[in-house]
Amino acid sequence: MTAIGNVSIRDTILQRGRSRERSRLLVFNHVVLLALTAFAVIPLVVVAFNSVKTNLEIGQNPLGPPVNVVVENFPNAWDKGNFATTMSNSIIYVVATIAAELVFGGLAAYALARKKPPGSDLLMLYFLVASTIPLWMYIVPLFVQINFLKVKIGVDARILLIMVYVATRAPLSIFLLRSYMIDLPTELEDAARVDGANELQVMTRIVFPLTKPGFLTVGLVVGLGVWNEFLLALTFIHDPNQYPVTTSFYKFVDRFDRDWALTSAGAIIIIFPVMVLFLSLQRQFIEGLAEGGVKL
Amino acid sequence: MAVLTQKKPMTIAEKFNDESWRRKFLNNVLIPWIFIAPLLIIHLYVVAVPAVQGIYMSLTDWKGVGMNVNFVGLENYRELFFEDETFGKALSNNILWMAFFLTVPFILALFCATMLSQVRRGGMIYRSILFVPYVLASVVTATIWKNLLNPQRGVGAAVDNILGLEGVFGVAYLGRTETALMSIAFIDNWQFWGFLMILFLAAMQSIPPVLYDAAKIDGANRWQEFRHVTLPGIRPILVFMFMMVAIFSFLAFDYIFLLTQGGPGGASEVIATQLYKNAFFRFQAGYGAAQGVVISIFAGFIILIFVTVKRRGWDI
Structure with missing residues (x-):
C-alpha cells in the first residue's frame, strides 16, 4: 500500500514538474523556431520588397520595406529578361520530362514489380550502381555525344536536354514507383483477372490508378528538379531562345548586375509558380522531396 | 512417381509451337522487357556509355575538339x-x-x-x-x-x-x-x-x-x-x-x-x-x-x- 502510495505521489510530482518544465521549455522552443523561421524568410521578404522599389529607393533603403510601391519592375523584367519565351521553354522541359518519366517509369516499374522477367534483379542492381555515378564522371563524353546528335544529325537541343533529364532521374522514378507498386495488395488484380480483365487492363485500370500518389511524388520531385535545374541546361542549351528560366536568369543578372529592382522582380517571377504550387501541395511536396532525396 | 509424371523438357521448336508457352513467354518475358526498354536504353545512352567513355577519355590528351587523340596512360x-x-x-x-x-x-x-x-x-x-x-x-x-x-x-x-x-x-x-x-x-x-x-x-x-x-x-x-x-x-x-x-x-x-x-x-x-x-x-x-x-x-x-x-x- 505504501509502495503504491509512494509511486502515485512520485508520479504526481513528476507530472507537475514535467508540465511546468514543459511550458517553460516551449517558450524557449518557440523563440528558437521563430528566429530560424525569420532566417529562412527574411531574405525572401527583402527580395519581395526590392521588387517593388525604384533603384533610387533601393540605393537609400536596400533592405527595408518600400516607401512607394511601384509595379513597373515586373513588366520591365518580363520584357528585358525575355521571360515570355524562357518561361514557356521551362514549362515545356518540365512537362515533357514529367510525362516521359511517368509513362516510361510507370511501365518499367510495373514490369519490375509485378512481372519480374528474368534479369530484373540484375537490372535493379544496374540502376542502383548507376544512380551513384556522379554526373561529373560522364558529363564531358556526354557533351560530345549530345553535340554529335545536335550538329551532325540535327536533333533539336531541347529534345536532347529532356532526354538527359529523363535519364538522370530514371533510377529515382523506378525505385519509387516500383516500391510503391510492390506494397499494393495483389487481391484487386486477381479479382479483376477473375472478372475477365486482360493483362493490359489490369495494369491500366487497377495498378496505375492505385499508384497515383507515387506518380504524384515522382512528378513533383522531377518537376521541381527540372524547373530549378541549372548545370545541364547551361551545358547543353546555347541558343538564348531555348534557354529555361534558370540559365536565362543567370545571364540576365549578369547583364543587369546593378539594377536590383529589375533582378529582384525577375527572381520573384521565377519563384512565384513554385511557391503557389508548394503552398497548395505542402504535404505532398515535403514528403515527396524527403522520400525522393533519400532514395537518390 | 514423381519421375514418371515429370514431362520431357521441350525443345525450342516445340516451345514455339506450343500456344500456352508462347503466351507465357509473351506475357512474362517479352512484354515486361519492352516496358523496361525505353528508360533503360535512354539511361544506358546518357549515363552508362559516357561513363565508360569518360574513363577512356581521361587516359588521353584530347582537347575536346578535333581528331587529334593520343593515348597518354595515367599522365593526366x-x-x-x-x-x-x-x-x-x-x-x-x-x-x-x-x-x-x-x-x-x-x-x-x-x-x-x-x-x-x-x-x-x-x-x-x-x-x-x-x-x-x-x-x-x-x-x-x-x-x-x-x-x-x-x-x-x-x-x-x-x-x-x-x-x-x-x-x-x-x-x-x-x-x-x-x-x-x-x-x-x-x-x-x-x-x-x-x-x-x-x-x-x-x-x-x-x-x-x-x-x-x-x-x-x-x-x-x-x-x-x-x-x-x-x-x-x-x-x-x-x-x-x-x-x-x-x-x-x-x-x-x-x-x-x-x-x-x-x-x-x-x-x-x-x-x-x-x-x-x-x-x-x-x-x-x-x-x-x-x-x-x-x-x-x-x-x-x-x-x-x-x-x-x-x-x-x-x-x-
Whole structure:
C-alpha cells in the first residue's frame, strides 16, 4: 500500500514538474523556431520588397520595406529578361520530362514489380550502381555525344536536354514507383483477372490508378528538379531562345548586375509558380522531396 | 512417381509451337522487357556509355575538339596529383566544404528538429516555412544572397550603420580570399539545412513516446534524453545523410560557379568548377575527364566506407 502510495505521489510530482518544465521549455522552443523561421524568410521578404522599389529607393533603403510601391519592375523584367519565351521553354522541359518519366517509369516499374522477367534483379542492381555515378564522371563524353546528335544529325537541343533529364532521374522514378507498386495488395488484380480483365487492363485500370500518389511524388520531385535545374541546361542549351528560366536568369543578372529592382522582380517571377504550387501541395511536396532525396 | 509424371523438357521448336508457352513467354518475358526498354536504353545512352567513355577519355590528351587523340596512360592523373597546384587547392577546398557541411547543417537541423518535435501548436506552419528555401532555384538563391552580402548595400553595411562603424561588417564577403568559400557554403547551407531538418523531424516523430517517458522516469535530463533516446532513434537516417552529404561535398558546383566562378584567385575553386572550366572553356577535355574520374573515385570510396561499416554492423 505504501509502495503504491509512494509511486502515485512520485508520479504526481513528476507530472507537475514535467508540465511546468514543459511550458517553460516551449517558450524557449518557440523563440528558437521563430528566429530560424525569420532566417529562412527574411531574405525572401527583402527580395519581395526590392521588387517593388525604384533603384533610387533601393540605393537609400536596400533592405527595408518600400516607401512607394511601384509595379513597373515586373513588366520591365518580363520584357528585358525575355521571360515570355524562357518561361514557356521551362514549362515545356518540365512537362515533357514529367510525362516521359511517368509513362516510361510507370511501365518499367510495373514490369519490375509485378512481372519480374528474368534479369530484373540484375537490372535493379544496374540502376542502383548507376544512380551513384556522379554526373561529373560522364558529363564531358556526354557533351560530345549530345553535340554529335545536335550538329551532325540535327536533333533539336531541347529534345536532347529532356532526354538527359529523363535519364538522370530514371533510377529515382523506378525505385519509387516500383516500391510503391510492390506494397499494393495483389487481391484487386486477381479479382479483376477473375472478372475477365486482360493483362493490359489490369495494369491500366487497377495498378496505375492505385499508384497515383507515387506518380504524384515522382512528378513533383522531377518537376521541381527540372524547373530549378541549372548545370545541364547551361551545358547543353546555347541558343538564348531555348534557354529555361534558370540559365536565362543567370545571364540576365549578369547583364543587369546593378539594377536590383529589375533582378529582384525577375527572381520573384521565377519563384512565384513554385511557391503557389508548394503552398497548395505542402504535404505532398515535403514528403515527396524527403522520400525522393533519400532514395537518390 | 514423381519421375514418371515429370514431362520431357521441350525443345525450342516445340516451345514455339506450343500456344500456352508462347503466351507465357509473351506475357512474362517479352512484354515486361519492352516496358523496361525505353528508360533503360535512354539511361544506358546518357549515363552508362559516357561513363565508360569518360574513363577512356581521361587516359588521353584530347582537347575536346578535333581528331587529334593520343593515348597518354595515367599522365593526366600524374599531373593532377603531382604537378597541378590548383588541383591541390581545389581538393582541400572540397575537404573544407565537407567539414562545413558535415557539421553546421547537421547541428542546426538536429537542434531545430528537436525543438520542433516538442511543439504542438504551429508545428506544421514552422515545418512548411523552414522548408521553403529548399524549393528555390540555386540561381535565385545565389542572386538574393549576392545582394544581401553586398559590401555597400547588404546586411553587413546595415549592421555597421546601426553600430556607427564603417567597413567592419560591410565587407565583400564573396570577393575576399579568406571569406569567399565559407560565404558560399553559408548560402548553400541556407537553402539546404531545412531539408535535413525535415528528414530528422520525420524520424524523431516515429520514435515511440514511451521511450521518452521511460527516460524521464529514470531521471534523464534533456541532454541525456537526446543522447540516449533521440539520437539512437534517428540513427539510420542520420548515418545515411552523413554519407550523402559527404558525397555531395565532392560534387559541389552550382553555388560556387554562380557566385564566384571559383575566385578570387582560385580561393573558392573546387574540383567540379575546375573540371567544368578545363572541359568547356580551356579545351582540356581529357584532363577534365580525369578530374571527373577522381571525383567518382572519392564518391565511391565514401560509399565503400559506409557499406563496410554497415556490413560489420558497427554501432554508429
